[in-house]
Amino acid sequence: xxxxxxxxxxxxxxVKLETDAQYPDDDENDLMVSMPTRSSxxxxxxxxxxxxxxxxxxxxxxxxxxMLCLQxxxxxxxxxxxxxxxxxxxxxxxxxxxxxxAPLATQLLQDRVNAANITTHLxxxxxxxxxxxxxxxxxxxxYNRSIAYVKSQLEAYTSFRVSEETFTHSAKKELQPPKLGIxxxxxxxxxxxxxxxxxxxxxxxxxxTAQTLHAxxxxxxxxFSGSNFSGKIAIIQRGECLFWDxxxxxxxxxxxxxxxxxxxxxxxxxxxFNGYASAPNSSVSDVKIPLVSVPYLTGELLADNVTVxxxxxxxxxxxxxxxxxxxxTAQHLxxxxxxxxxxxxxxxxxxxxxxxxxxxxxGSMMILEIALQLAxxxxxxxxxxxxxxxxxxxxxxxxxVGLKGSAHYVNHLNRTNPQELERIALALNFDMxxxxxxxxxxxxxxxxxxxxxxxxxxxxxxxxxxxxxxTELFISYFNGQGLPYELTDFNGRSDYGPFLDYGIPxxxxxxxxxxxxxxxxxxxxxxxxxxxxxxxYHLACDTVDNVSPLLLGxxxxxxxxxxxxxxxxxxxxxxxxxxxQFPLPEGxxxxxxxxxxxxxxxx
Numbered sequence: 001x002x003x004x005x006x007x008x009x010x011x012x013x014x015v016k017l018e019t020d021a022q023y024p025d026d027d028e029n030d031l032m033v034s035m036p037t038r039s040s041x042x043x044x045x046x047x048x049x050x051x052x053x054x055x056x057x058x059x060x061x062x063x064x065x066x067m068l069c070l071q072x073x074x075x076x077x078x079x080x081x082x083x084x085x086x087x088x089x090x091x092x093x094x095x096x097x098x099x100x101x102a103p104l105a106t107q108l109l110q111d112r113v114n115a116a117n118i119t120t121h122l123x124x125x126x127x128x129x130x131x132x133x134x135x136x137x138x139x140x141x142x143y144n145r146s147i148a149y150v151k152s153q154l155e156a157y158t159s160f161r162v163s164e165e166t167f168t169h170s171a172k173k174e175l176q177p178p179k180l181g182i183x184x185x186x187x188x189x190x191x192x193x194x195x196x197x198x199x200x201x202x203x204x205x206x207x208x209t210a211q212t213l214h215a216x217x218x219x220x221x222x223x224f225s226g227s228n229f230s231g232k233i234a235i236i237q238r239g240e241c242l243f244w245d246x247x248x249x250x251x252x253x254x255x256x257x258x259x260x261x262x263x264x265x266x267x268x269x270x271x272x273f274n275g276y277a278s279a280p281n282s283s284v285s286d287v288k289i290p291l292v293s294v295p296y297l298t299g300e301l302l303a304d305n306v307t308v309x310x311x312x313x314x315x316x317x318x319x320x321x322x323x324x325x326x327x328x329t330a331q332h333l334x335x336x337x338x339x340x341x342x343x344x345x346x347x348x349x350x351x352x353x354x355x356x357x358x359x360x361x362x363g364s365m366m367i368l369e370i371a372l373q374l375a376x377x378x379x380x381x382x383x384x385x386x387x388x389x390x391x392x393x394x395x396x397x398x399x400x401v402g403l404k405g406s407a408h409y410v411n412h413l414n415r416t417n418p419q420e421l422e423r424i425a426l427a428l429n430f431d432m433x434x435x436x437x438x439x440x441x442x443x444x445x446x447x448x449x450x451x452x453x454x455x456x457x458x459x460x461x462x463x464x465x466x467x468x469x470x471t472e473l474f475i476s477y478f479n480g481q482g483l484p485y486e487l488t489d490f491n492g493r494s495d496y497g498p499f500l501d502y503g504i505p506x507x508x509x510x511x512x513x514x515x516x517x518x519x520x521x522x523x524x525x526x527x528x529x530x531x532x533x534x535x536x537y538h539l540a541c542d543t544v545d546n547v548s549p550l551l552l553g554x555x556x557x558x559x560x561x562x563x564x565x566x567x568x569x570x571x572x573x574x575x576x577x578x579x580x581q582f583p584l585p586e587g588x589x590x591x592x593x594x595x596x597x598x599x600x601x602x603x
Contacts, residue, residue: 108587109564110477112373113366115553121365122357122544124149129355134540136350138169138398139320143349147325150348150368150395158375159334160327160393167408169322169398172315174199180259180292183307195272196298199312200243200260201401202278203291208233208257209309212302218246221253230254233310235302238263238293239514239532242493243277247287257290257310261299265516265531268539271295274353275538278402280493322349324405327371328392334378335385340425340572342391344370344563345406345495347399347431354540356400358547359513362434364395366552370560374567377588386588388570389425391563396495399431406495410502425572426470427499428562429508433555434547435534437527438511440478440554443496444487445471445507451492451500459503466576467500470507470562473584477561483554484524505576507562509555511548513537564588 125146129135132142147164154162178199181191210233215223218236234250238260250258263269275293279286290312294302302308325348329336346363350356371393378386398404413421429443449455449464467490478485488510491497496506512533522529536542565584566572574580 107377107589108561109370109373109377110557110560112377113370113556113560115549115556118362118365118369118552118556119544119547119549121149121153121368122361122547125361125365126355126357126544129350129357135352135354136348136356137352138322138349138401138404139171143322143397146348147323147395147397150325150364153368153372154327157372158327159330159379160371160375161330162325162327164323164325165409165412166321166323167397167405167412169320169401169404171318171320171401173318174313175316176313178203178290178292178313179309179311180294181309182302183309189309192298197292197294198272198274200247200275200277200291200293202244202247202276202286203312204286204288205312205314206257206288206290207309207311208290209307210256212259212304212306212308213255214303215250215253215255217241218249218258220245220249224249224253224255228254231256233308234258235299235304236260237299238269238273238275239516242280243275243291244280244284244287247277247289247291248284251287251289255289257292257308259299259302259308259310260291260293261302262293262296263532264296264300266535268536268541269296269532272298273538274351276351276400276402280402322397322405324394324397324409326392326394329374329378329387329390331385331390333385334387336387336390336567338390339423340389341423342389342563342566342572343394343424343427343499344391344559345394345396345427345429347397347405347495348395349397349400349405350542351400351538353538354536354542357543358434358436358534359432359537359542360399360430362432362511362547362552363430366430366433366556366559367393367395369556370563373560374563381588383589387567388585389567389572390423391567399495403493403495403497407498410498410504414502421502424499424504426466426566426576427496427504427506428470428559429494429496429506430510430555430559431494431508432510432513432534433559434552435511435513436546436548437517437531437533437535438548438551439488439517439521439525439533440483440485440551441488441510441512442471442474442478442485443467443490443506443508443510445469445490445505447490448500448505451490454500454503462577463500463503463505465578466505467507469576469578470505473562473565474507474509474558477558481554481558486521486524509559511551511555 128145129142132145136142136146151162154160179191180197181189183189210231212235213227213229213232215234215236217223217240218234219241232255234255236246236258246260247258260275262273272293272295277291290310292310331338344367346367347360348364396405410421445467446464448467449460451463454460454463492500496508499506514532514537516530516532517527519529536546564587568585568588569575571580
């Protein structure tokens with residue numbers, strides 16, 4: 001029986017009934033039967049629930065005996081979900097054997113996470129975006145519907161504690177539309193229409209007319225060192241770094257405005273785009289100069305010594321309400337010490353330009369699937385309360401406008417319940433794990449030694465060492481699978497950053513965004529040299545077709561592997577600090593979780 005988790009929560013089983021014993025040379029007598037499963041999360045004859053997409057085989061039977069086999073297999077425990085769900089196989093009354101692989105209760109979590117199930121969730125997000133003006137950005141109905149979908153899954157199929165935390169985001173509304181004009185050879189100013197450029201979020205205001213000067217990628221001061229940009233409009237190509245890095249570097253070099261043009265590497269990167277150039281965190285400020293984006297060809301035209309006028313105007317403050325969603329295991333049901341909580345996070349919002357299925361539907365739906373699979377394991381586990389550490393899954397809002405959701409989460413805890421913040425042992429983050437021209441990226445935890453204001457302090461030593469241990473755990477998994485990987489920047493520019501600010505170690509996976517694939521990366525992973533890892537990054541084409549099923553099927557199990565092993569570790573903080581040397585348990589089924597402290601069953 002091959003039960004596939006299809007496009008709804010009631011999948012269809014397709015069963016091929018082999019009748020070769022009766023008709024050895026007649027393929028026409030092979031029979032296909034399709035039937036809806038009774039419930040996508042109920043045991044199927046002692047085998048893995050249908051929703052988990054596992055493949056089961058049925059022995060060769062013939063005639064009426066075969067139908068009896070099917071009835072026994074489907075009905076023997078399917079209605080009540082009772083009985084020994086650890087059986088690795090089931091022998092039917094007709095002599096047919098329903099052969100199952102490893103019992104669910106002893107399978108590793110990584111073996112139950114697959115690309116097909118994650119993609120089912122991604123299709124739901126895409127449908128939400130298409131019904132919500134094409135995106136799921138902060139403060140919109142698309143984001144609210146995304147939160148509602150995740151919440152409905154958690155409440156229907158887990159016994160986790162689900163909580164939604166509302167917060168505000170200060171946005172801005174345009175009071176007057178921006179203008180962009182070009183003085184051509186005739187010395188006549190030509191004003192571009194609104195579809196030919198776009199004011200970037202985080203732009204300063206002002207009316208500027210000056211000559212242009214090209215600054216390459218403009219990611220740092222070295223891009224501006226060879227020329228005098230004072231009083232000039234910097235022309236900067238998109239890619240490689242944050243828009244804020246480009247804008248702030250131009251402003252520091254004396255430029256009076258900056259124009260960022262698209263890459264032109266394919267049709268999707270020819271036109272103007274919506275860019276977010278606001279300050280990435282509270283330690284730096286928004287730029288004061290006007291910022292606009294233009295199509296690739298316009299940028300090439302404006303490269304040097306062209307007189308351009310850029311007019312941008314003040315925006316009216318506007319408050320948006322949005323939320324984070326968290327679901328955590330319960331000690332009285334699942335075990336797990338609350339003073340060593342494992343936080344597993346991914347941002348759920350998209351940019352306004354598109355549905356955000358890779359960025360970051362891939363990460364957020366991957367951890368949703370892991371949460372559902374973990375809940376199913378905890379429900380049928382033969383061990384009472386198998387967790388050693390509490391696990392908390394979180395879906396962050398407003399990441400695309402400056403990590404606002406995760407920053408609000410830790411800041412709010414610090415103000416209202418600092419003891420709860422101290423209970424967090426580590427934070428895992430998964431941001432873009434399905435890029436089509438991918439790399440297999442592991443956050444470089446060694447960079448935690450030099451992170452932000454912690455550098456040079458004992459806290460930095462702990463964060464660096466503990467984050468390095470998390471990195472090594474992911475590396476050991478990929479090495480064991482024979483999969484190449486590379487270390488990626490651990491610079492706080494995704495939702496793990498606010499946790500690092502409070503001295504909480506972190507780690508995670510990514511697969512590349514707007515960086516371009518190198519020849520060495522092509523050798524390791526395949527793909528196309530010189531093309532972005534995600535060609536639809538922050539664009540309308542970031543749909544399910546923009547996600548690599550191959551990579552999802554590798555990153556999902558890798559994430560589940562790390563989550564399961566750390567949730568099963570009896571002395572997690574000691575392992576992170578290096579004070580205790582021991583191998584992490586292989587999985588929850590063979591871990592020795594400590595008993596809950598007296599009086600700590602309920603909170």
